[in-house]
Each structure stands twice: as structure tokens, then as C-alpha cells.
Amino acid sequence: MSVDPNWTTLVDAATLAAALQHPQLRLLDARAAPPTAPDPHAARKAYAQGHLPGAHYADLDQDLAELSRPAQGRHPLPHSAAFAKRLGEWGIDPHTQVVIYDAADGSMAAARAWWMLRLLGHRRVAVLDGGLAAWRAAGFAESTESPAVRDGAAYPGSFDTAAVVDAEQIVQRLQQAPGWLLDARAGERFRGEVEPIDPVAGHVPGAVNRPSGLSLRDGRFKPAAELRAELSALLGAYRPEQAVVMCGSGVTACHLLLALEVAGLSGARVYAGSWSGWLQDASRPVATGA
Structure with a gap:
């Protein structure tokens, strides 16, 4: 059949x-x-x-x-x-x-x-x-x-350009409590310990790290209920549609967006420029550490 x-x-x-x-x-x-x-x-x-x-x-x-x-x-x-x-x-x-x-x-x-x-x-x-x-x-x-x-x-x-976030929109939300901006890069890059690709190490102030690999088990996505529990805990009081995902250049961020969708947490948007775009303006703040 x-x-x-x-x-x-x-x-x-x-x-x-x-x-x-x-x-x-x-x-x-x-x-x-x-x-x-x-x-x-x-x-x-x-x-x-x-x-x-x-x-x-x-x-x-x-x-x-x-x-x-x-x-x-x-x-x-x-x-x-x-x-x-x-x-x-x-x-x-x-x-x-x-x-x-x-x-x-x-x-x-x-x-x-x-x-x-x-x-x-x-x-x-x-x-x-x-x-x-x-x-x-x-x-x-x-x-x-x-x-x-x-x-x-x-x-x-x-x-749908409304589903894509730019740097200025990130800047406007920097004073909000953490949980709305999720960074899918590896922990050591997020913390600023290493940076093999981009010229400056670190992350956007207030971002929460969620390495893409944490959504997987044995190379496949975790069950929806498990992802929902984990990702809801990261979002805290924020609704999924208030969330923005990012990474180094707007690629791995989409993996995190997919995990949110699998979890039934639809509506997050992607900061397409991500870390490499953030660094294009030296006046934008950079944080290091967890």
C-alpha cells in the first residue's frame, strides 16, 4: 500500500x-x-x-x-x-x-x-x-x-519577513529578562572560550544557551513530550511566539526552531544574521561566560 x-x-x-x-x-x-x-x-x-x-x-x-x-x-x-x-x-x-x-x-x-x-x-x-x-x-x-x-x-x-528578526529588533529587547533569546551554538563558543569561525567570541547579553545536540538522542530528535518539557523550562514565562533563536550564522538556529516545532511550541522566529551578523557593528555588546 x-x-x-x-x-x-x-x-x-x-x-x-x-x-x-x-x-x-x-x-x-x-x-x-x-x-x-x-x-x-x-x-x-x-x-x-x-x-x-x-x-x-x-x-x-x-x-x-x-x-x-x-x-x-x-x-x-x-x-x-x-x-x-x-x-x-x-x-x-x-x-x-x-x-x-x-x-x-x-x-x-x-x-x-x-x-x-x-x-x-x-x-x-x-x-x-x-x-x-x-x-x-x-x-x-x-x-x-x-x-x-x-x-x-x-x-x-x-x-514572510515578519518571521525573520534583525539585529535592531534584538537590541530593542536586550533589557528583557532571559529566556526569549536562545542560542544553538556549542557551549564553549557561547561562553567565549573558543571561537574557530567568527572574529569575536561570546554571545548576545541575556541569551540562553541551548546547543542543538541537546535536542537529540542517538542522532535523532528526542520524543516531543521530552523536548517540550526541556524547552518550556528554558522559555520560562515567555510564550513560544515571543522567542527568537540564533546561532553562528542562521543555520543551526533552524535546528532549534525545528525542535521547538516538534515539541509543539510553535511560533518562534529566527535571527538570521545570528552571531556573525551581530558582530558587524562593533558598538553592539558582547557577553562571555555562562
């Missing part, structure tokens, strides 16, 4: 495999090399060596960001028209079920692509729970064939 896909947060490997031939299913491989990787093209090369059948490659730097605007951070959002055009080339329209994966747990770029589709109003989009590792562990097939890029119509619509 075929599965009619309607997934909006996560999908497991077995469920995806059962629906792989569905005509309205499109897969995106969002593997990305870490910023410090010696070969920035390693992820694309890995895609060429094997990927889920039918998956298009979504390049973090070329498809999911617009690097010509460094004043907005390391991974500024692309113009929505450019992203909408790319979606059309991948055969994605408002009726498509999209599933995105990366080489890890979604924190590399899969969750970023998930968030960007949601910014366009697309709800039938999910991340493969456990990523490529879960697919391979289950023994499912891979392919080395790249699907053809289509000359299709651009995805209709534009980004």
Missing part, C-alpha cells in the same frame, strides 16, 4: 522509503561542509558519490544563502525570488511533499532549508530524522544519478 505523505516536521527513514515513488515527493540533499573544512566542496562531492534516489543537491552557500551581503552575517537569506526560482527548477510547487536531509541530524543545512520553505508558506516539508546515517543504517538504496533540473515555474509567493 502506498503512503500518502503529509509530513511537516520529521519523517523516519522507513516511512520515507515506503513513499519514495510518490509522484508529489521531492527530496533535497542539504549536506554542507563545516566552515573550517579544508575542502569547501566536500559535501557536493559526497553527494555525487551517493545520495537518496531522486534527491537534488541544495547548496548551502549557493541555494540557501546569498553570500554577497556579508554585512548581514555569514549566511544571509537569499532573495525570495531567487529561492522560489530554484524550487521551481527542483520541481517543487505548493502541492509537493518535500523531505530534506543532510549528513548529520539536520543541523548542517537540512533544517535551514526546512525553515526557508516555511517562510514561503510551504507546510508539507520535513527533515529526515537521523539524516543520511539513518537511511544507510536501514540499508536503503542510494543513487549516483543527479535528477534533471526543470524549466518549471517559480514557486509562488515570497518570504
